[in-house]
Amino acid sequence: MTNPLVTKLKLFARLSGSDKAALAALTDAHVRRYRPGVDIVREGDVSRVVHVLLSGWAGRYKHLNDGRRQTLAVLLPGDFCDHGVLVGCPMDHSVGAFREVTVAEVEPAAFEGLIGARPHLVRAFRWEALSAAAMQREWALSLGRRSAIERLAHVFCELACRLRVLGSATTADGALPLPLTQEELADVIGMTSVHINRTLKQLHADGLIALRDRRLSILDEDGLRRVAQFDPSYLHLGGEAARLDARMG
Amino acid sequence: MTNPLVTKLKLFARLSGSDKAALAALTDAHVRRYRPGVDIVREGDVSRVVHVLLSGWAGRYKHLNDGRRQTLAVLLPGDFCDHGVLVGCPMDHSVGAFREVTVAEVEPAAFEGLIGARPHLVRAFRWEALSAAAMQREWALSLGRRSAIERLAHVFCELACRLRVLGSATTADGALPLPLTQEELADVIGMTSVHINRTLKQLHADGLIALRDRRLSILDEDGLRRVAQFDPSYLHLGGEAARLDARMG
DNA sequence: CGATGCGTTGATTGGAATCAAGCATCGTGG
DNA sequence: CCACGATGCTTGATTCCAATCAACGCATCG
Numbered sequence A, B: 001m002t003n004p005l006v007t008k009l010k011l012f013a014r015l016s017g018s019d020k021a022a023l024a025a026l027t028d029a030h031v032r033r034y035r036p037g038v039d040i041v042r043e044g045d046v047s048r049v050v051h052v053l054l055s056g057w058a059g060r061y062k063h064l065n066d067g068r069r070q071t072l073a074v075l076l077p078g079d080f081c082d083h084g085v086l087v088g089c090p091m092d093h094s095v096g097a098f099r100e101v102t103v104a105e106v107e108p109a110a111f112e113g114l115i116g117a118r119p120h121l122v123r124a125f126r127w128e129a130l131s132a133a134a135m136q137r138e139w140a141l142s143l144g145r146r147s148a149i150e151r152l153a154h155v156f157c158e159l160a161c162r163l164r165v166l167g168s169a170t171t172a173d174g175a176l177p178l179p180l181t182q183e184e185l186a187d188v189i190g191m192t193s194v195h196i197n198r199t200l201k202q203l204h205a206d207g208l209i210a211l212r213d214r215r216l217s218i219l220d221e222d223g224l225r226r227v228a229q230f231d232p233s234y235l236h237l238g239g240e241a242a243r244l245d246a247r248m249g
Numbered sequence C: 001c002g003a004t005g006c007g008t009t010g011a012t013t014g015g016a017a018t019c020a021a022g023c024a025t026c027g028t029g030g
Numbered sequence D: 001c002c003a004c005g006a007t008g009c010t011t012g013a014t015t016c017c018a019a020t021c022a023a024c025g026c027a028t029c030g
Helices: A004-009 A017-028 A108-117 A121-145 A148-166 A182-189 A193-205 A221-228 A240-247 B004-009 B017-028 B108-117 B121-145 B148-166 B182-189 B193-205 B221-228 B240-247
Strands: A031-034 A039-041 A050-055 A058-063 A069-075 A094-097 A101-106 A209-212 A215-218 B031-034 B039-041 B050-055 B058-063 B069-075 B094-097 B101-106 B209-212 B215-218
Touching: A004 A017, A004 A050, A004 A121, A004 A148, A017 A101, A017 A108, A058 A182, A058 B121, A069 A121, A069 A182, A069 B121, A101 A108, A108 A121, A121 A148, A121 A240, A121 B058, A121 B069, A121 B121, A148 A182, A148 A193, A148 A215, A148 A221, A182 A193, A193 A209, B004 B017, B004 B050, B004 B121, B004 B148, B017 B101, B017 B108, B058 B182, B069 B121, B069 B182, B101 B108, B108 B121, B121 B148, B148 B182, B148 B193, B148 B215, B148 B221, B182 B193, B193 B209
Parallel strands: none
Antiparallel strands: A031 A101, A039 A094, A050 A101, A058 A069, A058 A094, A209 A215, B031 B101, B039 B094, B050 B101, B058 B069, B058 B094, B209 B215
16 A cells, blocks of 8 residues: 555656655554554643554544534545644644554654755745645634535544545445544534534435435536535645646746 | 734744844845735736735635635735745735735745744744644634634634734724725634624623624623633743744754 | 334424614715 | 715514424444
């Protein structure tokens, strides 16, 4: 299996064989495994290592005193769990494993050594951060202004894009893995699990999706995108970053 | 009047006199003025300069096809209008002036020259970016899980903190400027202007705030924070960044 | 076998949107 | 000077989307 961090960064910069090897080595040094529901980093922690998700799904979330909880980002293999660890700042939110995950723990020194030795990688990481920030913004737009059905359609579109890039999408029938309970999905969307259930049925009734056995089939992608007003350009997953990078040297 | 960028970065790193002068010089080279309602950067633009807000209020926003609109961040003097311009990426959102504003246009080369000559400033900018990202996340939590009154209380708490740091808060009675129409505030909160109006009255009836002539008086800050479940630590405005920085060299 | 977790469904409530109208202030031009 | 429209604030009536409350089915699992 190829390294998911490499898979992702390839979209953001041209990587030589030795770049790839170095990146893979970086994330192979220390790998930890977390059980479902366990926090990888917790609010208030000042973590000393950078966590990179290698397999499984995780979620960045915050919660209020009374238990209300909001997932801010769904993390897929290749994603960073913590940003800003480099300046030793306490986390303002938590990251938890949705299901069983494996996580690379990278020493900040090793990380800085890598980009010191391969300064052209800085651009890739910057694009990566840019893409993450753009997702966060699109998310806020969804939470603030999209209706339940639009929001759900939008997450599905986004996840489909991100999963395809990772190559995790390709299961015979083209269905995507969706290893989230409706409860968890509700925290992502900012709704109730009950209402998630009804909205799912709505999307199904409209012939847009089918969901079974934790697998999501997108039956009418154009339709789904239309409902969600989804435009994938904010994700920068088309590889234009790498192309741009190449052109500009 | 002192330079607002300097005022802000002082929180994130110790700045020498010449640091301050250099930063001020950076933002003094080209200053533009924008009228209320005009966009400073527009979605799709690939701007060639970095925009730093010097005076007035601006907003980062996205909108949907049918006119629904969501403000993602309120920008105050010292804030950056665009992130990621350094990699020449098209904006995925717009930034508009709420009222009359002045904006510094900084050449990327000048910017990189500055941090090249004063590498310790990198930390300050990194903290700044961190703080902005944390705000974005807290925002998403609000939009997803806080009720109307909680959301409104939360923005007011956040703005109060940010304005105080800038020194713009100090008007005799301690009231804050709030140069937004209820319509604009509605786009910030993700609600309707009608409902904003009612929620404002609610906050007033509860003895928490008073709003008159575009000036916000916080009558009971503890109460307001309790309603909002507001914890200012995510803003990193307490100066702990600068202290940490000094300690770590 | 009961326990638990997850999904499904129905009935009801409630919060915010929507629709609609009225009123102030203000700048502008006849 | 007043008429006028524009803009922003306020309020009421109504609608509707999603939350809440509650129950049940159905797996899996120890």
